[in-house]
Amino acid sequence: MSAVLRVVHAGPGVTLQDSGRWGYLRYGVTQAGPMDVLAHEFANRMAGNAPGAAAIEVSVGGLDVVVEETALEIAVVAPGFRVSGAGAGLPSSCLVTLAPGEKLSLRAGESGAWAYLAPAGRIEAEPELGSLSMHVRTGVGGVGLKAGDRLAIAEPRGEIAAPRALADFRAATDAPIRIVAGPQDDYFDAAVFERFLTGPWRVAARSDRMAYALEGPRLDHAQGFNIVSDGIVFGAIQIPGDGWPFVQMADRAPTGGYPKIATVIAADLGRLAQMRPGASLRFAAVTVEEAVDAWRQARAAMEAAGIAPGLGGLSSEALLARNLVGGVVSAHGWPD
Amino acid sequence: MSDPSYRLLNAGERALVVEFGATVDPAINGQVLALDAAFVAADVAGVRETVPTYRSLMIHYDPLVISRENLVARIAAFEAAHPQAPAPRARWTFPCCYDPAIAEDIAELAALVKLDVAQVAEIHASGAYRAYMYGFAPGYCYLGGLPRELAVSRRATVRGPTPENAVLVGGGLSLVATFSMPTGWYVAGRTPERMFAPHRARPFLVDVGDELRFEPIDAQTFAALDSRAKSGETVARREALA
Numbered sequence: 001m002s003a004v005l006r007v008v009h010a011g012p013g014v015t016l017q018d019s020g021r022w023g024y025l026r027y028g029v030t031q032a033g034p035m036d037v038l039a040h041e042f043a044n045r046m047a048g049n050a051p052g053a054a055a056i057e058v059s060v061g062g063l064d065v066v067v068e069e070t071a072l073e074i075a076v077v078a079p080g081f082r083v084s085g086a087g088a089g090l091p092s093s094c095l096v097t098l099a100p101g102e103k104l105s106l107r108a109g110e111s112g113a114w115a116y117l118a119p120a121g122r123i124e125a126e127p128e129l130g131s132l133s134m135h136v137r138t139g140v141g142g143v144g145l146k147a148g149d150r151l152a153i154a155e156p157r158g159e160i161a162a163p164r165a166l167a168d169f170r171a172a173t174d175a176p177i178r179i180v181a182g183p184q185d186d187y188f189d190a191a192v193f194e195r196f197l198t199g200p201w202r203v204a205a206r207s208d209r210m211a212y213a214l215e216g217p218r219l220d221h222a223q224g225f226n227i228v229s230d231g232i233v234f235g236a237i238q239i240p241g242d243g244w245p246f247v248q249m250a251d252r253a254p255t256g257g258y259p260k261i262a263t264v265i266a267a268d269l270g271r272l273a274q275m276r277p278g279a280s281l282r283f284a285a286v287t288v289e290e291a292v293d294a295w296r297q298a299r300a301a302m303e304a305a306g307i308a309p310g311l312g313g314l315s316s317e318a319l320l321a322r323n324l325v326g327g328v329v330s331a332h333g334w335p336d
Numbered sequence: 337m338s339d340p341s342y343r344l345l346n347a348g349e350r351a352l353v354v355e356f357g358a359t360v361d362p363a364i365n366g367q368v369l370a371l372d373a374a375f376v377a378a379d380v381a382g383v384r385e386t387v388p389t390y391r392s393l394m395i396h397y398d399p400l401v402i403s404r405e406n407l408v409a410r411i412a413a414f415e416a417a418h419p420q421a422p423a424p425r426a427r428w429t430f431p432c433c434y435d436p437a438i439a440e441d442i443a444e445l446a447a448l449v450k451l452d453v454a455q456v457a458e459i460h461a462s463g464a465y466r467a468y469m470y471g472f473a474p475g476y477c478y479l480g481g482l483p484r485e486l487a488v489s490r491r492a493t494v495r496g497p498t499p500e501n502a503v504l505v506g507g508g509l510s511l512v513a514t515f516s517m518p519t520g521w522y523v524a525g526r527t528p529e530r531m532f533a534p535h536r537a538r539p540f541l542v543d544v545g546d547e548l549r550f551e552p553i554d555a556q557t558f559a560a561l562d563s564r565a566k567s568g569e570t571v572a573r574r575e576a577l578a
Binding site: 029225227228242256265291294 | 490540
């Protein structure tokens with residue numbers, strides 16, 4: 001029997017994402033995939049799913065889903081978001097089992113831009129060009145979830161148990177975002193590159209799954225701003241003619257013709273993705289080897305994380321009581 | 337030991353760019369396509385995907401499976417064997433409407449190159465183009481062969497969404513677009529053909545390396561062909577090359 005997740009409310013930018021649409025970059029089709037790859041993988045892992053399985057990516061627009069047909073366990077990885085299940089406040093990252101008719105709600109909280117909801121089971125949908133990832137701008141894979149959508153969950157798992165808080169899969173830090181220089185750092189002189197690192201940069205309002213625009217010091221090109229179009233990766237920092245950087249994100253164009261001064265390393269991409277407009281940041285340059293080590297460590301930390309220590313047995317009554325005292329529980333305020 | 341025929345550029349720690357030149361040149365693009373074909377055929381463990389562009393091959397790799405050092409060695413080994421680029425398979429004729437009512441930026445482009453609209457249309461349609469790469473968005477087909485008279489820089493700031501299936505000019509290049517998207521290029525014309533149709537037997541119409549020409553059509557013909565193309569007909573003409 002399948003479970004069903006019925007969408008009651010979905011803000012703009014709520015999509016299905018698997019590990020992305022690989023193999024079609026050569027036709028101009030970008031991978032899409034999760035904005036915060038490790039958060040997505042952590043959610044799938046906690047739900048007992050395969051690492052690249054499709055999960056729901058929730059934007060700051062929020063989401064309400066109701067479970068139907070049969071009980072369903074859901075892994076929620078939503079640092080900074082406000083989460084509630086069946087009317088009771090929940091830790092923002094948790095495993096929760098909902099009975100048919102019960103509702104799970106995610107709303108933007110004090111921080112965090114993207115949250116993940118992985119049902120224990122397989123989301124049944126028709127892949128397009130080999131993937132369930134939705135690329136909203138082109139409609140490849142779909143344009144997003146909306147109220148009324150029903151997602152069938154094959155092989156659902158959901159033994160009724162008290163909600164369990166999940167540990168942080170990534171340590172909180174306000175360290176600089178690390179980059180590897182290039183591929184077109186030679187389009188900028190040393191002083192401009194230094195200005196690029198120091199910033200400080202502010203995430204601009206016109207930031208979305210395609211790119212995060214940064215506001216700060218203007219970066220002038222030493223050799224003009226037209227290059228012959230070449231490949232763009234998730235994390236490439238493009239400097240168009242007006243000198244304001246755009247960090248290319250999951251829904252980026254796969255190629256482009258503006259110089260790319262540097263590339264955000266994989267280990268720090270999720271942290272950047274979780275910054276909201278107005279957040280400030282600086283960059284620090286590392287080598288390829290350092291970037292690979294950082295990625296290995298970030299993955300290892302994610303793989304080591306699980307149920308939050310000491311919280312495994314916490315009852316939903318206790319969570320509810322907590323909720324009544326302190327308002328809706330968020331991970332950052334939990335459990336102290 | 338470095339091979340003078342290419343440069344290696346880091347696009348972070350998970351992609352490497354093999355750059356054969358800085359210009360739009362069929363010989364350089366041929367080297368790109370040849371190395372691409374070698375990687376596709378060898379299916380190297382840890383190489384996730386390769387992306388051929390005008391003058392470089394982007395290799396997406398998993399550094400936890402193949403190190404940069406080992407990837408660089410594979411590139412050198414492939415290049416040492418002097419791989420051959422596949423020959424062009426077809427010559428295409430794409431209908432294109434240059435009427436300023438449809439070709440939104442042709443007047444702006446004409447002013448930039450100090451010609452009138454009719455001259456810009458005639459010069460653009462006189463070019464013998466080659467499909468060098470897809471990029472930017474599904475089915476965006478990048479061309480070389482734009483006559484020099486129309487070589488303008490890209491816009492300093494992107495313009496709003498273009499009409500669908502726009503024929504664009506910018507940075508000394510031309511391209512056939514598909515979706516309505518913002519761009520830093522100029523809309524020089526519009527074709528009724530769909531370069532990308534997800535449910536067509538060939539979702540992506542043209543093969544990289546194919547030859548391409550534009551045939552000017554008026555607004556009325558555009559409307560007629562556009563409705564035929566919308567219902568699934570291929571309105572560009574394909575001529576196979578031996």
